[in-house]
């Protein structure tokens with residue numbers, strides 16, 4: 001970090017933050033208004049209803065500590081600027097709203113503080129809403145120091161939003177919002193109605209915790225406006241928020257209105273970009289985009305007119321295309337309201353791009369998006385690419401963008417060279433960002449509720465020794481806690497019951513002798529909720545399974561709540577899954593999602609169905625079942641239904657995945673039933689390296705949307721004659 005410090009002259013506070021591993025940043029805020037301490041204690045929902053009805057300006061209602069189940073909390077009243085009506089927790093963090101609870105505000109000068117929503121989901125369209133109904137809105141009101149954690153609808157396709165701001169002059173600050181899994185933006189500002197426009201909301205010092213990959217459009221963390229009202233001003237100020245691994249889809253933030261300011265926010269390991277999707281005249285300044293090298297991390301995507309991007313720090317961002325560190329899109333001539341308006345008068349100045357993979361200009365250029373950026377400038381920026389060559393990619397005519405006084409470490413493209421001098425972070429000649437950027441994680445959210453940990457969910461638990469026998473794994477798994485490891489002694493494990501996993505668990509051989517696992521039910525494992533499995537060093541047979549259609553070793557099921565699952569298989573052998581004609585190893589049922597399936601040094605032989613069956617989302621809604629399928633150093637033989645089947649339908653450009661990487665793996669006599677070694681429909685990232693097919697048909701790759709990244713190198717085909725490794729069908 002010394003380089004950053006010396007180059008930018010950041011404050012002592014920022015230096016201290018850097019040294020502890022967190023990034024940069026402006027000082028913690030000290031300006032929050034005090035929530036009143038005296039008031040009337042209410043202990044039941046009926047008491048609350050009576051008390052709020054009678055509340056006068058200046059009154060404070062105190063919710064008693066404890067769990068409030070199915071609480072339809074409506075805070076309605078008319079406070080004044082000097083004497084608001086306050087509803088607060090007796091002790092911040094000890095008033096839990098669970099089950100089917102929600103919060104609605106309606107009226108003037110209301111304050112809500114200190115609540116925790118967890119262990120449930122909202123029965124409404126929102127968890128927290130700044131209105132009671134479409135006619136009764138809240139203005140000049142505030143929600144602060146409130147937590148919403150893992151309050152997802154168990155049906156991941158059910159759409160809701162956790163926080164929606166209506167009305168005007170509302171404040172949302174120091175809240176902790178984390179772990180949304182189901183469809184719909186985590187938070188939105190809505191402008192549908194005159195009384196919610198030119199709203200000047202202030203959204204600051206919030207902690208937006210991890211938003212896992214959603215696997216479809218609708219996974220935004222924050223949205224302001226909609227395309228319908230996008231030419232209306234919102235004038236919201238979004239500052240000093242921390243976006244921690246907010247990776248639901250290609251838009252971290254979808255800005256769809258005018259006149260907003262994004263200032264001093266930190267985006268950490270968040271996939272996608274702050275997208276200026278619709279609306280004009282938005283300012284993006286003093287933000288920190290720190291990808292920390294994580295996949296698909298990006299910065300700002302620019303569309304529309306009068307957008308200003310200045311004095312931001314973009315760091316260690318690996319994203320390309322729609323997820324570049326900076327993406328300036330082409331527009332559609334005379335665009336309809338919901339398509340791409342031309343970039344006009346964009347000002348991009350004084351930013352530092354430090355170790356970024358790409359800056360995409362004229363992105364999206366095609367027959368429809370043919371309107372190139374005009375009247376725009378790119379000046380006084382420092383550009384340090386991650387590779388040996390320039391990070392700039394030009395997709396169209398950039399003569400409508402003036403380049404001046406920039407510094408670049410790598411030689412820029414010829415057509416931009418006039419606007420650059422050679423340099424570095426240390427020799428920036430006054431170009432680039434200066435001052436402070438972003439906000440420290442600790443300065444956001446609340447101090448009394450833990451922020452999401454970093455690191456693997458499989459770690460941090462106990463190790464339990466398990467002896468062979470009947471239902472030994474079932475019993476040990478039932479007794480285990482999240483993150484535990486079951487160590488299997490050599491011998492035979494016969495499981496007569498299906499093991500439903502709702503927590504991350506590791507199951508591995510205690511010695512180098514592979515224990516044998518056999519099972520008598522249709523599935524050995526069912527994953528739901530937070531269920532994930534790491535399996536290592538075992539032999540598994542399907543011989544004892546019943547003759548049922550749809551058997552699999554492991555299935556993800558939507559019953560019990562749909563989380564993002566991880567499955568890791570290493571050094572294991574699967575054989576004899578032939579008892580009926582569609583026996584799979586892993587199945588994703590409709591409405592389930594695997595963040596990752598990773599297989600290494602394993603074998604799969606004599607399987608009647610598809611080994612990895614991830615094709616249940618066939619509605620063509622852009623929803624799919626798996627984000628990453630990674631296979632290395634493995635062998636597949638006699639897999640009749642193909643080694644994998646992945647289906648991502650729909651034609652929207654809202655997701656990075658699915659991604660499939662297969663390396664140094666062999667496929668022999670595959671696809672007797674499916675006619676393909678793998679079927680990959682709508683996959684967006686594809687890498688096949690040094691694999692071998694033997695007497696097997698080609699991998700079938702069907703392109704339906706986007707511009708997939710495809711790397712197919714060093715693969716060998718042994719029989720039948722004239723057979724290809726990959727066959728591509730383009731349906732765009």
Ligand code: CA
Nearest residue numbers: 217218251654
């Ligand atoms: Ca979106």
